[in-house]
Amino acid sequence: MGTDYSTRTLAAIVLIATVLGMGITARLGMWQLSRAAQKQALQTALDERGHLAPLDDATLARTAPEAEAQHYRPVRLQGEWRPAATVFLDNRQMNGRPGFFVVTPLVLPGGDAVLVQRGWAPRDMADRTRVPSVPTPAGRVEVRGLIAPPPARLFDFAGGAPGTIRQNLDLAAFAKEVGVTLRPLSVQQLDEPADGLSRHWPAPAVDIHKHYGYAFQWFAMCALMAGLYVWFQLLRPRLRRRA
Template sequence: MAEAAARPRSPWVVLVAALVGIGITSAAGRWQYRKGATKEAQHRAMLERSALAPLPQQELARSDEQAAAQHYRTVRLHGHWLAARTVYLDNRQMDGRPGFYVVTPLQLAAGDAVLVQRGWAPRDLRDRSLVPAVPTPEGEVELQGRVMPPPARLFDFGGVAGGTIRQNLGLAAYSREIGMPLRPLSIQQATAAGDGLQRRWPAPAADVQKHYGYAVQWFGMASLIAGLYLWFQLLKPRLRPSVSS
């Protein structure tokens, strides 16, 4: 029994384990690298499109393809807030603090609406069910902002999809909920409105170095596995002095 327990593992088992480890860590490294490169490309597009003249309201995208071509453009809008439809997106950070993104549909003259990310507000750390009161003017308002994709989705444990406080907000489902078509994008409001909300929106490339750093770590682990395999399975056995019988 002791001899069986001490029997060395088959070199094929070690080879397969090494290849699996190298494959997993290399794939993770490539994923992090692609994510960093995507954010860099988004940042370049934002800089280029932000320098363009503000987008006229009548040209605001109505399809996904048009919206993708308008992301990061500035736009001036006129419309009416649908204040009763305001939603607080939970677990959103600004400057490292937990809080909400306050989003409200803005009804446009065309009869449809666009989702506006109005700003960020801190959460009440003593009572998570409380939301800050955000004054919303009645009548027609004018605002300037940046065309963006819909609010980013966070991991959801299957909580309540409706209500004032939500983890995520899907445009299609929300459009059915409010009974009004929504443009396939959102607007990050830039103009101050005296509502107490903060608007230091993070740039797409703000954490790009984090992804590149993770990529280096994963590629380093893949190299380490390969190096250990080469040393212990190929090089070290050949360097052992032969033992005369």
């Protein structure tokens, strides 16, 4: 009697654990699918923004929430370069090649500025401290591009050291350094002045497929639990009794 009771108790515990495990993994799989749906909606919104009319300096965002809503919208700005504040962001790739992102503030008619990612330049492998000479016209210029977040941050061994060559650029600190107010965004330049820079910027995209991959893993774990329970708790005992 005691043995039967213990067997039934153990079977009940295994059943409850299996049901809980399947419920949790199935729920996590559904959550990943919902995240994929959200990212898909975001991707659609980003694609639609790229076809809107260009913004100008008057409609360009002045706050971080406004800037996020304008990411990847076309923009057409007029202003004057601040060539002395040009920075070369190191360890940046374009088309799989290492080099620099060249960034320069563009001072707008109102006196504030926007950081322009002007393009990519290869590094000199013989002298890693040498930067290319990038022609920067004086006077009023027009820049066409896409509004984008500031350049992505990379791990910085130098701890954010200043200089012409840098690993990262913090907008607030850089604004104080150059003495100009920067809008809370950047612009990826798309027009092609004769400056020798490459501008094959990757299309704005969100990582949707990873959520489908995670969902598959959770659903696979759920199915595995169900299969193991059926085999060890139902089929295998019956096969043993028949034998």
